[in-house]
Amino acid sequence: MKITDIKSFPTWVGNRNQLIVKVETDEGLHGWGESGLSGRELAVVGAINHYREFLIGRDARQIGALWQEMYRSQYFEGGRVLTAAIAAIDIALYDLNAKALGVPVYQLLGGKQRDAVPCFATTSAQSEAQLIEGVQLLVESGWNVIRTGFAATPRDGQENRFEPRESIGRTAAWLTKVREAVGPEPVLGIDYHHRLSVAETASFCQRMPSGTLDFLEEPIRDESPEAYESLRTMVDVPFAIGEEFSSKWSFLPYIERGITNFARIDVCNVGGLTEAMKVAGMAEAHYIDLMPHNPLGPICTAATIHLAAAVTNFAWLEVRVSPTEQGKFYDEELFPVQHKLVGASFPILDTPGLGVEFDEALATQQAFKFWEAPHLHREDGSYTNW
Numbered sequence: 001m002k003i004t005d006i007k008s009f010p011t012w013v014g015n016r017n018q019l020i021v022k023v024e025t026d027e028g029l030h031g032w033g034e035s036g037l038s039g040r041e042l043a044v045v046g047a048i049n050h051y052r053e054f055l056i057g058r059d060a061r062q063i064g065a066l067w068q069e070m071y072r073s074q075y076f077e078g079g080r081v082l083t084a085a086i087a088a089i090d091i092a093l094y095d096l097n098a099k100a101l102g103v104p105v106y107q108l109l110g111g112k113q114r115d116a117v118p119c120f121a122t123t124s125a126q127s128e129a130q131l132i133e134g135v136q137l138l139v140e141s142g143w144n145v146i147r148t149g150f151a152a153t154p155r156d157g158q159e160n161r162f163e164p165r166e167s168i169g170r171t172a173a174w175l176t177k178v179r180e181a182v183g184p185e186p187v188l189g190i191d192y193h194h195r196l197s198v199a200e201t202a203s204f205c206q207r208m209p210s211g212t213l214d215f216l217e218e219p220i221r222d223e224s225p226e227a228y229e230s231l232r233t234m235v236d237v238p239f240a241i242g243e244e245f246s247s248k249w250s251f252l253p254y255i256e257r258g259i260t261n262f263a264r265i266d267v268c269n270v271g272g273l274t275e276a277m278k279v280a281g282m283a284e285a286h287y288i289d290l291m292p293h294n295p296l297g298p299i300c301t302a303a304t305i306h307l308a309a310a311v312t313n314f315a316w317l318e319v320r321v322s323p324t325e326q327g328k329f330y331d332e333e334l335f336p337v338q339h340k341l342v343g344a345s346f347p348i349l350d351t352p353g354l355g356v357e358f359d360e361a362l363a364t365q366q367a368f369k370f371w372e373a374p375h376l377h378r379e380d381g382s383y384t385n386w
Helices: 041-055 063-072 080-101 128-140 164-182 198-206 225-232 248-256 272-285 298-310
Strands: 003-013 016-025 030-035 116-123 145-148 187-191 215-217 239-241 345-347
Touching: 003 041, 016 041, 016 080, 030 041, 030 080, 030 298, 041 063, 041 080, 063 080, 063 272, 080 272, 080 298, 116 128, 116 187, 116 298, 128 145, 128 164, 164 187, 164 198, 198 225, 225 239, 225 248, 248 272, 272 298
Parallel strands: 116 145, 145 187, 187 215, 215 239
Antiparallel strands: 003 016, 016 030, 116 345
């Protein structure tokens, strides 16, 4: 089964682009993949087009060998653009090989270890009352793992203004009241989207009673494991880290040194299912559960569901459709076949391949649009993290 073409579809979905990749073969089978580097899709398309030049004519069944060739075929290995390109191709290869065998992708990963994939929902608000209302709505709707956003700090029409100290004081007060309102049973966490420093994160956690939060996601940037180690000595909240990591080597210090407690792996950034399974094994050896990052579309969701089905060390999957979110990531016309939530989990199906199909013709009508994440600034005019 030889690869005959690799096509990229940078497509506008909702209010952001999704980069879908199709791998075609001489046996008439095709597979779908997705890249996760939101906001830099065209850079990834360039890398995919480069890989296409030497992958056409290759045996599509040799998934692991092709992964190694893509990763090792240049002197400057790795990096988020290249691993996001590899991820999309790798996922598509799993999809088409599973279709060829008439089995779901998880069978190629060792078979399923669970019957459903539990998920967590996200809610955010502009006030304490709104946040409590959103969390209570989710609890009443059957969600027992909930992630919240943090207080934004716009002022005088400056929507992109963000002052960390203002945000942490307000957010800590809100979350303390949320925990009081919902009681001890729901799992409650927050994503600070790496907008804080070590000192700001420590101050934030110290402003809440112990036990308020069950996890703290990405409070600071990930380039320095040493910074996270320093932070680890100051707070007692479990960390959920890893959505920006592009390989098992990026995960290595965080897993081996006990810095993270949940591995926020992104299958569409980390190099696909081939690399994700290796990270899962490393994490299992250190009693760390996966808590995958999943802010993209139905193909990323499907690939992560198959990963979750096949590993033993799994906590919850991020999903962006719930009573408090619009579900704009999961276009049902563009993806006429996709996995559907039942309550707060995805049933694990036996459909061959990933279990997702993509409408190429419709995608041409939803062509790529330039999108850039907000460029945040502080009160003094300096730029800060989005």
